[in-house]
Amino acid sequence: KTGKNLVQWPVEEIKSLRLSSKQFDLEVGPGSVVPVDVGSAAQLDIEAEFEINKESLDKILGNASVVAEAEEFSCEKSGGSTVRGALGPFGFSVLATESLSEQTPVYFYVAKGKDSELKTFFCTDTSRSSVANDVVKPIYGSVVPVLKGEKLTMRILVDHSIVEAFGQGGRTCITSRVYPTTAIYGAAKLFLFNNALDATVTASFTVWQMNSAFIHPYSDEAVRALSRT
Numbered sequence: 001k002t003g004k005n006l007v008q009w010p011v012e013e014i015k016s017l018r019l020s021s022k023q024f025d026l027e028v029g030p031g032s033v034v035p036v037d038v039g040s041a042a043q044l045d046i047e048a049e050f051e052i053n054k055e056s057l058d059k060i061l062g063n064a065s066v067v068a069e070a071e072e073f074s075c076e077k078s079g080g081s082t083v084r085g086a087l088g089p090f091g092f093s094v095l096a097t098e099s100l101s102e103q104t105p106v107y108f109y110v111a112k113g114k115d116s117e118l119k120t121f122f123c124t125d126t127s128r129s130s131v132a133n134d135v136v137k138p139i140y141g142s143v144v145p146v147l148k149g150e151k152l153t154m155r156i157l158v159d160h161s162i163v164e165a166f167g168q169g170g171r172t173c174i175t176s177r178v179y180p181t182t183a184i185y186g187a188a189k190l191f192l193f194n195n196a197l198d199a200t201v202t203a204s205f206t207v208w209q210m211n212s213a214f215i216h217p218y219s220d221e222a223v224r225a226l227s228r229t
Helices: 012-017 054-061 220-228
Strands: 018-028 032-036 043-052 087-096 104-112 118-125 139-143 152-159 162-167 172-177 189-194 201-210
Touching: 012 018, 012 043, 018 032, 018 189, 043 054, 043 087, 054 087, 087 118, 087 152, 104 152, 104 162, 118 162, 118 172, 139 172, 152 201, 189 201
Parallel strands: none
Antiparallel strands: 018 201, 032 189, 043 152, 043 201, 087 104, 087 189, 104 118, 118 139, 152 162, 162 172
């Protein structure tokens, strides 16, 4: 639709691994962190859409005192999901402990430009993904185009130590390897958060528990047949 993005999306067969699901519609105010009750959150498929409250949006766009930061912001250099702006960050913390001592936030950050146009960034922050010290924990992401009239959408696949996040139907994709020490198996939790200073956000999302893929090795006979060819 944009004419300039290579779309990446999980193969359809991933859906065959979906087990039970829960649907949520939540309004989250500025500075909110909300636990999402899905049981163990070590293997999940999350599909979500977000909408910034129109009154919040109009108020911020019409307020000259709100800093225009779109040109200066970057996922990598702007401090991660704890740095609060007028319109973000907001999203999910996956592979999180109950106390949030370990968490991997996947989020949108919407920034106001000098011309009052909005620019949307899609980021993953692994800086708190593990309390282990011998792990590289970057923050990364990019601008994601949002066309007029579109809601902000993301899909996240969580598989123990892999977090794969797709923004706006796959216009951008972030694959992360993380190494939680305590946010594992049944102790892994899911949180919804909105760290925006001024904006209220509505999140509508479905969370599926996921089955293992049960990948079967080739039989000895198949291996011999392949070697002959």
